[in-house]
Amino acid sequence: xxxxxxxxxxYRFEMSRTYRTPLQSxxxxxxxxxxxxxVFGSAIGNRMTPIDGISYGAFIVPGLIMLTVMxxxxxxxxxxxxxxxxxxxxxxxxxxPISSFEMVIGYVGAAATKSAGVGCIILAVSFLFVxxxxxxxxxxxGFLFATALCFSLLGFILGLWAKDxxxxxxxxxxxxxxxxxLGGSFYSIDMLPSLWQTVSLFNPxxxxxxxxxxxxxxxxxxxxxxxxxxxxxFAMIFFAIIWRIFATGYRLRQ
Amino acid sequence: xxxxxxIKNLTKRYGDGKLALKDLSVEFMRGEIIALLGPNGAGKxxxxxxxxxxxxxxDGRVTVDGFDIQLDYREARSLIGLVPQELTLEPFxxxxxxxxxxxxxxGQAPNNDYxxxxxxxxxxxxxRDSPIRELSGGMxxxxxxxxxxxxxxxxLFLDEPTAGVDVDLRRDMWRLVKDLQAEGVTVxxxxxxxxxxxxxxxxxxxxxxxxxxxxxxxxxxxNRLGKKELLIELSDSLIEVPQGxxxxxxxxxxxxxxxxYSYDMATEKSGIPEVLGAxxxxxxxxxxxxxxQSSLEDIFIELVAER
Ligand SMILES: Nc1ncnc2c1ncn2[C@@H]1O[C@H](COP(=O)(O)OP(=O)(O)O)[C@@H](O)[C@H]1O
Ligand SMILES: [Mg+2]
Numbered sequence: 186x187x188x189x190x191x192x193x194x195x196y197r198f199e200m201s202r203t204y205r206t207p208l209q210s211x212x213x214x215x216x217x218x219x220x221x222x223x224v225f226g227s228a229i230g231n232r233m234t235p236i237d238g239i240s241y242g243a244f245i246v247p248g249l250i251m252l253t254v255m256x257x258x259x260x261x262x263x264x265x266x267x268x269x270x271x272x273x274x275x276x277x278x279x280x281x282p283i284s285s286f287e288m289v290i291g292y293v294g295a296a297a298t299k300s301a302g303v304g305c306i307i308l309a310v311s312f313l314f315v316x317x318x319x320x321x322x323x324x325x326x327g328f329l330f331a332t333a334l335c336f337s338l339l340g341f342i343l344g345l346w347a348k349d350x351x352x353x354x355x356x357x358x359x360x361x362x363x364x365x366x367l368g369g370s371f372y373s374i375d376m377l378p379s380l381w382q383t384v385s386l387f388n389p390x391x392x393x394x395x396x397x398x399x400x401x402x403x404x405x406x407x408x409x410x411x412x413x414x415x416x417x418x419f420a421m422i423f424f425a426i427i428w429r430i431f432a433t434g435y436r437l438r439q
Numbered sequence: 440x441x442x443x444x445x446i447k448n449l450t451k452r453y454g455d456g457k458l459a460l461k462d463l464s465v466e467f468m469r470g471e472i473i474a475l476l477g478p479n480g481a482g483k484x485x486x487x488x489x490x491x492x493x494x495x496x497x498d499g500r501v502t503v504d505g506f507d508i509q510l511d512y513r514e515a516r517s518l519i520g521l522v523p524q525e526l527t528l529e530p531f532x533x534x535x536x537x538x539x540x541x542x543x544x545x546g547q548a549p550n551n552d553y554x555x556x557x558x559x560x561x562x563x564x565x566x567r568d569s570p571i572r573e574l575s576g577g578m579x580x581x582x583x584x585x586x587x588x589x590x591x592x593x594x595l596f597l598d599e600p601t602a603g604v605d606v607d608l609r610r611d612m613w614r615l616v617k618d619l620q621a622e623g624v625t626v627x628x629x630x631x632x633x634x635x636x637x638x639x640x641x642x643x644x645x646x647x648x649x650x651x652x653x654x655x656x657x658x659x660x661x662n663r664l665g666k667k668e669l670l671i672e673l674s675d676s677l678i679e680v681p682q683g684x685x686x687x688x689x690x691x692x693x694x695x696x697x698x699x700y701s702y703d704m705a706t707e708k709s710g711i712p713e714v715l716g717a718x719x720x721x722x723x724x725x726x727x728x729x730x731x732q733s734s735l736e737d738i739f740i741e742l743v744a745e746r
Contacts, residue, residue, distance in 0.1 A: 186513070188513070190543045190546050191543055191544045191545070191546055194539065194540050194542070195544070197539075198532070198540045202531075205531060269529070272528070273525060273527035274529055276493055276521070276527060277541060279491075279492055279493045280491040280493055280521050281516060281544035281545055281546075282517045283544060283546075434495050438493065438495050439454060439494050
């Protein structure tokens with residue numbers, strides 16, 4: 186038996202938080218993306234040679250979307266579960282007839298919806314700046330949502346683990362954003378010296394960005410199969426960690 | 440009456456080693472209002488938190504309407520509503536939003552009529568679209584009660600419900616508790632105010648240092664342990680207690696304007712006729728005679744001292 190009403194209630198509650206703060210939820214990621222386009226796409230991009238036959242302005246579109254989707258997923262999901270913990274309102278979830286699985290679906294689903302939605306908005310905006318043709322549109326959308334889900338799971342772990350707002354902020358700033366930046370959001374791994382190419386192979390974000398770019402242009406740093414597999418493995422690892430956290434009551438139930 | 444919550448040999452040890460509940464066993468009866476009475480740190484919140492699923496069990500077993508709270512947590516928790524001790528609410532959410540969340544969490548389909556009725560009953564209907572941060576403390580408390588009742592639970596826990604609550608809300612709350620009882624809801628409330636237990640509860644469980652000292656019908660408890668005091672208002676104040684009265688144990692108080700005599704309700708002979716006889720013999724005039732029952736506070740102090 187699954188408590189569908191609970192999943193729906195959590196999901197709606199989390200989404201309503203988004204609509205209450207439209208500026209923070211939608212405007213700020215869109216504005217920062219436009220800035221990236223202006224700076225990288227137009228100002229610098231004009232001086233860049235095309236990469237794999239793709240203009241630099243177009244090349245960075247998948248990277249920019251991934252940058253936003255990954256960071257926003259982590260931010261949304263971690264905040265979503267951390268805030269009730271911080272306020273103490275989590276008591277209600279703990280006393281409700283819901284399984285940890287249902288709680289994860291509600292929170293992670295809402296966080297992923299938000300960040301994937303922002304990703305779609307950015308995609309729409311990018312059509313205003315660069316001519317774009319997407320080779321595998323269905324795969325692209327699927328990949329977008331899968332990435333949003335995967336990184337929302339990671340954010341959920343972060344939110345469960347964090348004891349204060351500093352811990353909540355430090356992980357995205359010190360780990361996730363650098364990994365995404367260095368994972369080829371703005372360049373092809375081929376452009377790096379060989380040592381750094383090898384280092385990049387240890388960057389999980391690189392596999393995801395590469396796969397997403399393949400969906401756009403049919404070219405990528407690693408094969409699409411490896412990208413898809415990595416995404417599935419990451420999601421499974423994150424899910425297993427969450428399972429473990431709930432099973433032990435870690436930082437939720439004393 | 441049958442037990443609706445059964446707690447057997449419950450022990451709670453927190454991560455830091457603190458033993459909050461020690462092999463505690465108690466039963467709450469279907470349809471009763473029972474007060475868990477104990478000082479701060481007695482373990483009241485710990486006990487409630489375990490029954491409601493907020494805290495893990497270290498040892499022992501709890502069943503709610505026959506459902507084990509660990510094995511059959513869905514069934515058990517569906518029956519329970521909890522009003523926590525602290526005013527924990529999302530400040531930016533609206534009253535309606537947060538009550539709808541509660542109802543959904545407890546697996547109930549949206550029901551506008553029920554929620555409207557509930558909010559009206561708690562004088563919250565006008566405020567349904569207000570963000571919670573704009574509400575007064577008393578209103579927030581009402582919202583917490585509305586959340587706890589959003590799924591029409593059969594068992595309601597109120598943890599220190601009157602802490603920081605004004606007279607109006609207190610009165611409303613007691614009326615609501617009585618109404619809920621009439622509808623068949625079992626109400627368990629914690630308090631460290633004795634008057635509160637005395638005022639509202641059918642039975643009182645006295646808890647201290649993680650153990651139940653006793654569970655007793657309120658009136659039986661008062662009768663068993665209660666002392667009564669006979670107070671005699673004098674027409675003219677006295678300097679000292681006359682010999683005939685002093686020998687019976689009568690004391691003088693209130694600047695010599697009142698005589699007081701304590702007697703045990705459990706004993707056969709109260710000694711009151713002797714006191715009144717002595718008054719007459721001494722020729723002492725009095726304007727009024729009344730009795731006062733000792734409060735649960737006295738009883739409690741006595742119980743803790745006995746241990
Ligand atoms: N999370 C916790 N970790 C460690 N000790 C706790 C925790 N919660 C309560 N305690 C301790 O357990 C004892 C019982 O506390 P509590 O159940 O809150 O009592 P009450 O509600 O009767 O005031 C107290 O000594 C308290 O300090
Ligand atoms: Mg308490």
